[in-house]
Amino acid sequence: PEVKTRFLWPAWFESIVVGEDGSTKEGAKEVKVISVSYIFSILLMMAVMTGSGYLLQSVSEEKENRMIEVVLTSVSPLGLMAGKVLALGLVGLLQVTIWAVSIAFMAPRILGNFPNLGQLIIDPVLLVWVVAFFLAGYFVFGVTNAGIGAATTSYRQGSQISMLLLMPAVLVPMWLFVFIAGNPDGLLAQILSFIPFTAPITMMLRIGAADVPLVEIIASLTVTLLGGIVLLWGSAR
Numbered sequence: 512p513e514v515k516t517r518f519l520w521p522a523w524f525e526s527i528v529v530g531e532d533g534s535t536k537e538g539a540k541e542v543k544v545i546s547v548s549y550i551f552s553i554l555l556m557m558a559v560m561t562g563s564g565y566l567l568q569s570v571s572e573e574k575e576n577r578m579i580e581v582v583l584t585s586v587s588p589l590g591l592m593a594g595k596v597l598a599l600g601l602v603g604l605l606q607v608t609i610w611a612v613s614i615a616f617m618a619p620r621i622l623g624n625f626p627n628l629g630q631l632i633i634d635p636v637l638l639v640w641v642v643a644f645f646l647a648g649y650f651v652f653g654v655t656n657a658g659i660g661a662a663t664t665s666y667r668q669g670s671q672i673s674m675l676l677l678m679p680a681v682l683v684p685m686w687l688f689v690f691i692a693g694n695p696d697g698l699l700a701q702i703l704s705f706i707p708f709t710a711p712i713t714m715m716l717r718i719g720a721a722d723v724p725l726v727e728i729i730a731s732l733t734v735t736l737l738g739g740i741v742l743l744w745g746s747a748r
Contacts, residue, residue, distance in 0.1 A: 548637075548641055548715045548716050548718060548719025548720070549688070549716065549719070550614060551641045551642070551645050551715055552684070552685060552712045552715050552716060553685075554607055554610060554611060554645065555645050555648050555649065555681070555711060555712060555715075556681050556682070556685065556712075557607070557610065558603055558604070558606075558607045558649055558652075559648075559649075559652045559677060559678075559681050560678075561603065561606065564656060564670075564673070565599045565602060565603055566595060566596060566599050566600070566653050566654075566656045566657040566660065567656040567657065567659055567660040567666070567669050567670060567673055568660070568666055569595060569599055569660070570595065570657050570660030570661050571660040571663065571665060571666035571669045572666060574660065574661065574664075575664075575665060575666070579591075587747075588747040588748070589743075589744065589747035591747070592654075592657055592661070592743060592746050592747045593743060593747075595657060596650070596653055596654055596657055596743065599653075600649065600650070600653050603649070603653070604646075604649065607649075637718060637719065640714075640715075640718050640728060641715050641718065641719070643732060644710070644711045644712075644714050644715050644718075644731075644732060644735070645711065645715070647710075647711055647732055647735040647736055647739065648710075648711025648712065648735065650736070650739045651707050651708065651711070651735060651738055651739040651742065652677055652680075652681075652708075654739050654742040654743045654746060655673075655676070655677060655708075655742055656669075656673055656677070657743075657746050658742055658743075658745060658746030659672050659673050659676070661746055677708070680708035680709055681708075681712065683703070683709060684703060684709050684712040684713045684716065685712065687699065687703075688716060691703070691713060691716045691717060691720070692716055692719075692720040693720075695716070695717040695720040695721035695723065696717075696721060696723075700713060700717055701727075704717065704727070704731045705730070705731055705734050707734060707735045707737075707738025707739065707742075708738075710731050710732075710734060710735045711735060714728065714731050714732070
């Protein structure tokens with residue numbers, strides 16, 4: 512078996528990361544940890560483009576055919592908007608969950624073709640924080656789309672505004688992935704961590720790349736959730 516393995520993979524590489532103090536650690540492990548955060552970042556980006564778009568479409572269509580005026584006679588605007596965010600948000604999250612399960616099912620089989628990478632071990636604490644920021648980000652983007660749908664006159668106009676506002680917020684942290692992962696405690700990463708639209712993806716990448724202080728993680732998550740609540744209140748107005 513060893514001869515066969517060496518024949519199929521004649522060149523094995525061992526990645527070692529050397530710190531400033533001369534300490535060393537396994538590079539492959541670092542790559543795998545960052546990969547978990549990066550995968551969830553991509554899932555959030557896909558969720559914004561698909562799942563939270565249901566909210567924009569629903570609010571826009573009900574406003575166009577004046578259905579929303581009938582509904583508002585029996586429920587408050589805030590209650591209506593909160594209900595839509597919860598119901599349609601769960602529909603979008605169900606779709607994302609299916610994607611995540613598919614990735615989790617395929618990952619061990621894909622990694623099995625690269626034995627030098629070892630086993631993919633997910634830190635439970637890392638997973639909890641990544642999922643928390645994923646849900647917070649989905650909430651912020653979903654509420655924003657619902658607000659855009661309520662403020663515009665048509666779904667077409669709303670979708671254009673949504674693309675102009677939300678896609679840069681999602682893509683900027685992804686474009687700056689090298690800088691954020693390379694210097695997770697830098698000024699750029701810290702600034703993006705406290706802007707509700709960029710905080711979710713930025714913090715997911717930072718947590719996967721370094722040991723971010725717990726106080727900073729909680730503060731960033733709080734700012735993101737408060738931003739979503741303010742947006743929800745504004746959307747209902």
